[in-house]
Amino acid sequence: MDVNTMLFQKSDEWIVQRVLEGEKEMMRILVERHRPFVLTCICRTVKDRHLAEDIVQEVFVKAYRALHTYRGDAKFTTWLYRLTCNQMIDSLRKQRRGGRLEQIEYNHTELLTDGWSNEPEEYVVKQEHCEEVRRTLKQLPDKYRSVMELYHMRQQSYAEIAEKLHMPVRTVETRLYRAKMLFKNAWTQAQTLKAGIT
Numbered sequence: 001m002d003v004n005t006m007l008f009q010k011s012d013e014w015i016v017q018r019v020l021e022g023e024k025e026m027m028r029i030l031v032e033r034h035r036p037f038v039l040t041c042i043c044r045t046v047k048d049r050h051l052a053e054d055i056v057q058e059v060f061v062k063a064y065r066a067l068h069t070y071r072g073d074a075k076f077t078t079w080l081y082r083l084t085c086n087q088m089i090d091s092l093r094k095q096r097r098g099g100r101l102e103q104i105e106y107n108h109t110e111l112l113t114d115g116w117s118n119e120p121e122e123y124v125v126k127q128e129h130c131e132e133v134r135r136t137l138k139q140l141p142d143k144y145r146s147v148m149e150l151y152h153m154r155q156q157s158y159a160e161i162a163e164k165l166h167m168p169v170r171t172v173e174t175r176l177y178r179a180k181m182l183f184k185n186a187w188t189q190a191q192t193l194k195a196g197i198t
Contacts, residue, residue: 012030012033012075012076012077013072015029015030016030016070019064020067027060027064030076031060034076034080037080038059038080038084039052039056041085042056042084046088046092054091055088055091058087058091059084062083066083137183139186140182140183143175144175144182146165147165147176148176148179148183150164151176158172158173
């Protein structure tokens, strides 16, 4: 068994410790091991392949710089997933300011929970329901669906939505809150019917 094979059989935690002790070249193993997972997570939201690849690179640069913050109290993939989500959000905000958001899909995890899942497995499962999310959104009245689309799909701020729809910011906040409630109710009903529960 060669050295590379032996190293790839080591745990993430073992490799992290080696990197923190100064063996910087060991970071390559973490990158090669987890790059497909990170890219898959990003591509579920970002449909522009070049942008997704750029975010992957940024994720691992940030992971290397923040490696000392990994405490080992959760799986390394969980820590890396959270970092990936944060980096993706940052990158998409920059793209929004630059007006390049055509390739971004709905993130229905955010619609349902106002945040990201804690576990990679949960995110993957939820992303499988994207079509159901789109159908649920179509059930909303136009005035509520429009603010949901602008806020979640186009990543626009309350102020930007207010300007676009010619209404006060306070009205945007109220409509978005109401839209989320309607969405959650419609989603719950749809899932209940799907499960055959009466």
